[in-house]
Amino acid sequence: MSIIKSKTLLYRNFGDPQKVLELTEVEVSTTPGDGEVLVEWLASPINPLDINRIMGQYIIKGDPPIIGGSEGIGRVVKTGPNSKFHINDHVTIFSSETPFWTEFGIVSDDELQKIDNRISIDLAATIMVNPPTAWLMIHKYVKLSKGDFIIQNSANSGVGRSCIEIAKAAGFKTINIVRNRENIEELKTELWKLGADHVFTEEEFAKGAREFIKTLPSRPKLALNGVGGRSVLQISSVLERGGMCITYGGMSKKAHEFSTSALVFNDITVKGIAVGMWARLPESQKDWAECLEEVQKLAVSGEITAIPMEKTSLDDYRKAFGKAMGQGRSVKQLFVIKNEAAGNAKI
Amino acid sequence: MFKSFSTVTIARRCISARQLVYEGYGNPPEAIQLKTIEIPDKLNSEQVLVKWIAAPINPADLNQIQGVYPVKPKLPAVGGNEGFGRVEQIGSGVKGLKVGDFVIPNKSGLGTWRELGVHGENDVFPIDNELPLEYAAVFQVNPPTAYRMLKDFIDLKPGDTVIQNGANSAVGKQVIQICRILGVKTVNVVRNRENLSDLVAELTKLGATDVITEEDLYGRKKKFKGVKLALNCVGGRSSLFLASVLDHGGSMVTYGGMSKQPVQSPTGPLIFKDISLRGFWMSRWYDIQKTPQKRLEMYSDLAKWMKSGEMAKQDFVEKSINQHSAALDEAQTKFDKKQLFVLG
Numbered sequence: 001m002s003i004i005k006s007k008t009l010l011y012r013n014f015g016d017p018q019k020v021l022e023l024t025e026v027e028v029s030t031t032p033g034d035g036e037v038l039v040e041w042l043a044s045p046i047n048p049l050d051i052n053r054i055m056g057q058y059i060i061k062g063d064p065p066i067i068g069g070s071e072g073i074g075r076v077v078k079t080g081p082n083s084k085f086h087i088n089d090h091v092t093i094f095s096s097e098t099p100f101w102t103e104f105g106i107v108s109d110d111e112l113q114k115i116d117n118r119i120s121i122d123l124a125a126t127i128m129v130n131p132p133t134a135w136l137m138i139h140k141y142v143k144l145s146k147g148d149f150i151i152q153n154s155a156n157s158g159v160g161r162s163c164i165e166i167a168k169a170a171g172f173k174t175i176n177i178v179r180n181r182e183n184i185e186e187l188k189t190e191l192w193k194l195g196a197d198h199v200f201t202e203e204e205f206a207k208g209a210r211e212f213i214k215t216l217p218s219r220p221k222l223a224l225n226g227v228g229g230r231s232v233l234q235i236s237s238v239l240e241r242g243g244m245c246i247t248y249g250g251m252s253k254k255a256h257e258f259s260t261s262a263l264v265f266n267d268i269t270v271k272g273i274a275v276g277m278w279a280r281l282p283e284s285q286k287d288w289a290e291c292l293e294e295v296q297k298l299a300v301s302g303e304i305t306a307i308p309m310e311k312t313s314l315d316d317y318r319k320a321f322g323k324a325m326g327q328g329r330s331v332k333q334l335f336v337i338k339n340e341a342a343g344n345a346k347i
Numbered sequence: 348m349f350k351s352f353s354t355v356t357i358a359r360r361c362i363s364a365r366q367l368v369y370e371g372y373g374n375p376p377e378a379i380q381l382k383t384i385e386i387p388d389k390l391n392s393e394q395v396l397v398k399w400i401a402a403p404i405n406p407a408d409l410n411q412i413q414g415v416y417p418v419k420p421k422l423p424a425v426g427g428n429e430g431f432g433r434v435e436q437i438g439s440g441v442k443g444l445k446v447g448d449f450v451i452p453n454k455s456g457l458g459t460w461r462e463l464g465v466h467g468e469n470d471v472f473p474i475d476n477e478l479p480l481e482y483a484a485v486f487q488v489n490p491p492t493a494y495r496m497l498k499d500f501i502d503l504k505p506g507d508t509v510i511q512n513g514a515n516s517a518v519g520k521q522v523i524q525i526c527r528i529l530g531v532k533t534v535n536v537v538r539n540r541e542n543l544s545d546l547v548a549e550l551t552k553l554g555a556t557d558v559i560t561e562e563d564l565y566g567r568k569k570k571f572k573g574v575k576l577a578l579n580c581v582g583g584r585s586s587l588f589l590a591s592v593l594d595h596g597g598s599m600v601t602y603g604g605m606s607k608q609p610v611q612s613p614t615g616p617l618i619f620k621d622i623s624l625r626g627f628w629m630s631r632w633y634d635i636q637k638t639p640q641k642r643l644e645m646y647s648d649l650a651k652w653m654k655s656g657e658m659a660k661q662d663f664v665e666k667s668i669n670q671h672s673a674a675l676d677e678a679q680t681k682f683d684k685k686q687l688f689v690l691g
Contacts, residue, residue: 233609247614249614255613256611257609258610258611262626263610263625263626264601264604264627265628267626270624271617272622277619
């Protein structure tokens with residue numbers, strides 16, 4: 001049985017990622033067993049979740065040493081007996097505790113999800129959480145017709161951008177709320193280019209919402225919330241009677257607020273979604289399979305695109321974490337672990 | 348030739364009746380006026396003459412007179428949305444009602460603070476004829492609100508737990524009693540007060556499983572398991588903690604906002620425990636019923652529990668129609684007991 005050295009970013013203690021992370025090498029067998037494959041990891045982002053996990057602040061802690069990563073894309077380089085995968089298949093693992101920040105790994109078929117090879121590596125590395133969250137919220141809660149309005153806060157986030165694209169692909173209109181910032185006009189233009197119909201800062205919307213909503217042919221039926229606090233009060237209060245507000249995050253770390261009269265007199269429903277938990281329930285399997293198929297179709301057709309990310313390498317992890325954890329807004333960091341075009345000399 | 352003319356007097360007999368009317372929105376004790384009107388005793392074929400017996404003053408009535416309630420009757424309007432009366436006469440085409448039936452308004456906005464009313468057959472709805480006045484006068488809103496919130500959102504099983512704030516409100520007390528009858532446990536949150544032990548004793552007697560103060564709730568002094576349903580009429584911090592004790596898949600139903608603060612929920616239960624937040628408004632429920640089936644079933648359950656004494660009578664301060672301005676004033680300032688007009 002031959003062994004290869006796999007460059008790996010791992011941590012042996014919980015704490016500040018820049019201090020506890022360690023770039024090292026682990027040994028990986030190049031002989032996958034029955035129903036297993038050898039995967040070469042291509043790319044994996046640094047998500048906020050990764051930082052929480054490394055700091056020991058996530059619900060599931062795990063036992064160090066732990067190889068980092070929560071999302072990513074790889075390529076099958078060797079298949080074991082009876083594996084259903086083929087060499088060069090693009091694959092990912094749908095789990096928040098998965099060792100992506102390493103060059104190679106042996107993974108069993110059961111854990112792997114095939115991803116269409118035509119999808120760019122950037123998008124494929126971030127396709128299992130944000131776009132499905134957006135797709136499910138838009139397609140599985142409220143029956144919308146073409147031309148119906150969706151309102152969302154956090155429109156600039158990964159999920160927010162996916163919502164803009166997925167709504168546009170389905171013929172729904174989006175009203176997008178973002179926080180004010182220096183380059184606000186640039187951001188608005190960027191979101192318009194993605195397909196946003198209306199973009200407002202929180203302050204603009206607070207001032208002009210009433211008048212603006214009156215100009216619409218119908219009020220929004222769906223509100224999508226990644227922020228909480230007053231921001232969700234703002235978007236849920238303009239919903240159509242019987243409308244739905246779905247929460248997928250609470251970035252403001254404030255309690256989610258809803259107006260009593262929207263609930264009582266306007267009959268809105270408030271729900272939440274955590275795709276990582278939902279997708280593992282037996283009763284979700286049919287919808288989850290449909291969601292992954294539809295999201296990949298949209299990715300292949302170019303109707304959903306990768307969010308802006310800065311490419312980096314495992315070697316530069318300190319710098320990458322410095323940016324990922326830095327003050328102010330920084331672009332998401334993506335570890336490019338292997339440049340696929342370069343081929344593989346090691347095996 | 349002498350022509351004699353027979354003089355035909357259209358002698359339509361009329362009955363005079365008093366009613367409490369508002370012609371414009373304003374502060375209820377001033378906006379409401381006592382008026383005497385003449386009611387023709389000849390009915391159209393689809394009409395009924397109802398002698399109103401008793402009608403309460405509810406917060407919604409006051410809001411309506413202030414002009415801040417979503418249902419706005421055409422002015423001038425007779426005040427009052429709840430109450431009961433007895434059918435005195437029926438028009439020739441009336442099929443669903445007979446003389447002697449007890450009736451309540453079919454929906455809000457009818458105007459119940461009056462001695463007599465001529466109403467369309469479909470503007471009133473029959474209830475059990477043997478209900479004592481104290482039950483019949485407040486049959487339409489609070490007991491059905493409690494009943495529907497316990498039936499329509501979560502399929503409650505005996506042994507499940509419901510948590511509610513404002514447990515001491517009229518709806519809160521109905522919730523306690525219906526849960527007791529259904530074998531469902533209740534955790535009842537009340538505001539701390541001087542005579543807390545009296546209140547705890549009162550609610551326990553009605554069937555409350557637990558009575559805790561808001562401070563107990565915020566301090567998480569006690570853990571509650573299997574909480575499927577939370578009923579919120581307060582909002583703000585109280586609703587935040589109610590939402591946070593819900594079990595996986597549970598629901599918080601809001602039916603009021605006494606604190607005037609928005610309803611709140613933490614992120615965790617929303618996204619990881621799949622809870623949902625809903626609202627309930629009794630008037631809308633009545634409006635959207637396409638058949639009377641569910642309403643009849645509910646009224647039959649409630650009347651049965653009331654007549655058997657399983658549900659207790661509410662306490663009132665009884666007032667005559669002449670005492671309207673004192674009654675309306677007290678309704679706005681004294682919240683411990685409901686004001687009830689006894690009309691006939």
